[in-house]
Amino acid sequence: MLDRKFIVENAELVKQNCRNRGVAADIDRFVALENERRLLQVEVEELNRKANEVSKSIGKAKDAGEREARKEEGRMLRERTNEVRTKLDELAAELDGIHRSIPNLSHPDAPVGEDDKSNLEVARGKTPLPKFDFEPLDHVALGERLDLIDFEGGARVAGHGFYFLKNEAVLLELALQRYALGVLMAEGFTPMTTPDLATNEVLEGTGYIPRGPETQIYSIENQNLSLVATAEITLGGLLAGQTVDADALPLKLCGISHCFRTEAGAHGKESRGLFRVHQFTKVEMFAFTLPDDSEAMLGHLRDLECRLFDGLEIPYRVVDTATGDLGGPAYRKFDLEAWLPGRGGFGEVTSTSNCTDYQARRLNARFKVKGEKGTRFVHTLNGTAVAISRALIAVLENYQQADGSVVVPEVLQAVVGKERIEPRS
RNA sequence: GGAGAGGUGGCAGAGUGGUCUAAUGCGCGGGUUUGCUAAACCCGUGAGCCUGUAACUGGGCUCCGCAGGUUCGAAUCCUGUCCUCUCCGCCA
Structure with a gap:
């Protein structure tokens, strides 16, 4: 607000x-x-x-x-x-x-435009686009060939949009989490696992709408609780109603959670495979800062997102999100779009936003400077470290080989325990 | 899930209808004393909102988990609700 x-x-x-x-x-x-x-x-x-x-x-x-x-x-x-x-x-x-x-104000440098067509490419990753001397498959085909993802099983159990990860995909999920935590902990983030449910007040405080026809949120019947769409909700809620000492800021947290999204009205276009699913696991960065520090922190989160994907050696571009494409709480937002050979284009894999005091005001999250009268609202920022489902797409599709195998990115090999995923006989 | 106890300022903790403008202690800030430090002593010490003056000193409302109710008046009585703790049951 x-x-x-x-x-x-x-x-x-x-x-x-x-x-x-x-x-x-x-x-x-x-x-x-x-x-x-x-x-x-x-x-x-x-x-x-x-x-x-x-x-x-x-x-x-x-x-x-x-x-x-x-x-x-x-x-x-x-x-x-x-x-x-x-x-x-x-x-x-x-x-x-x-x-x-009423949405948050917008950063003066954010491109003005009504939708994502006005998003502005501002950077490219270190890794060049891959050149295949064969017709690359998409992750659905790769997942099937390597027996990594069971969409039919997921649909039988929970409906379209749910899936089982199997075999090396499970290890890839763990490896991606471990990799992200390693990078973030070295940068002073406190790792946390977080509740997958939150009260509706916390959801609203972070700018999510728990009920109604357009809601992205699954709610729990007869309870004031909803499944979270991201750990941004729970990590932001951590300081709801709290006043922290200014000396304690910035607070840098990274939370692992499951993310649940109804994707109401989003069916059709990108509903194939893992790109738009009802549940996935995510490592999320979150920061509480002093007002003067939030702009620099946004740069920091953006750099980390780039480092994570440079480290995975996956090509990407960074876009400055246009005003019409910003969510209500965001003052400025950068999306990182990985190259996805399966679609022959870029697709959003991570996103980082500076929400200034917009969420903090609704959450009533304040800070106090010693010796000064009164309190002020903190600034909140969030950024995806790794959204497992979309990162998996990027890994599988970029690392596929002519013989049908998929090479495991070097930074993930230790946890996955092998250098290459081979088709099963 | 069952039974009991309890939610009061940064913390501990008193307060059972009007003098609560919430005691007291600790903590914190400032000061006095003092080779230094400590101790002792003194003074001060919550938040939100509305509003004032040319400016400064101001004035007011609200807040005792939360929401209702009773009353001229509620931290205090009543109802509901949430949360915490202890014990029991169940359980990874």
Whole structure:
């Protein structure tokens, strides 16, 4: 969420930002309601002040008659307060609805455009695009030939979008996790395994919508819990309602979780194979920083994503995400798109965002500087280290050989325990 | 899942309808004393929001897990709910 006062004082800027992002939010109405809300709040507080005064005077009343008269006065005041407060609550509810729909501001350098066609390529990985002297297969065909993925079994058990990993694919998953943790721990990230469920308040705080027709989220019946779509949710929730000492920042965490996504409305185009699935495992980076440090931290997370894929020797490009393609909480976002020979194009494998204080305000995550009065909101950032399903696609497709085998990336060989995955006889 | 106990400031912990403007201790900040340090003593010490003045000193509302209720008035009484702890059951 943006600061209410900021929206009122910068209505034009906020409106323009909504236009850039393709978000319809009635800023004019928000400003009008907010101004009215403040007047009502002053009125309620004034009535409360009077009622408190009256209540205090009752204990000191001289006789029963005076006491009764004062009680009556108190009753009237409380009644009036309730009327005004009811109006205030109604106003606040409508205000909140608009407030939640207003996206974060956008970094001035982020490309302006309505969708991913406006994303701007800003860098390339170290590894050149592979040249095959044979027709490369996609990961579905490779997975079948090497007996690595069972989509039919997954569908039988849980429906389309679920799968079993088998054999070396399992070891690849572990190796990718171990590899990512190794790189991140050396950079001072605290490794964590995280809950795969979170309360709906935490989901909303991080900008996810637990229910409704468009939701990406699986919710648990009769419980205030949902399956997480990413450890960003739980790691962000870690500081919900907390105030940390400024000295404790930045906090760099990396969390392993399963990720569950309904992918409502996303069927069709990329629904084949592992690219868009309902469940996958992910190592996620998350950082809480001081406001002045978040921009540098975004660069840090982006560098790490690049290092991880350079280390895997997989070719990729980095794109600066266009305003219309940013999620609500993101101020700026870089996606890393790996070269996927199976489709002959780039596909998003990781993503890192600076959410500035947008999530922190909703989560109420603050920091305090020793000796200074008051508290301020922290900044939050997230970035994918490795999303296993998509990383698997990139590995299998880029490392495939003419004889049908797949070479294991050097950095994964120790955990996988072999240099090459051969077709089964 | 069952039974019991409990959720109060950074922490510990008192507070059973109005003097709670939440005691006290610890911690923390500042000061006095003092070769240095320590001790002792003194003073101070929460957050959010609204609002004020040209500016400074200000003024007010809310917050005792959370949400309701009773009352002129609730940390305190009532209802619901969440969480924590102990014991029991089940269990990787």
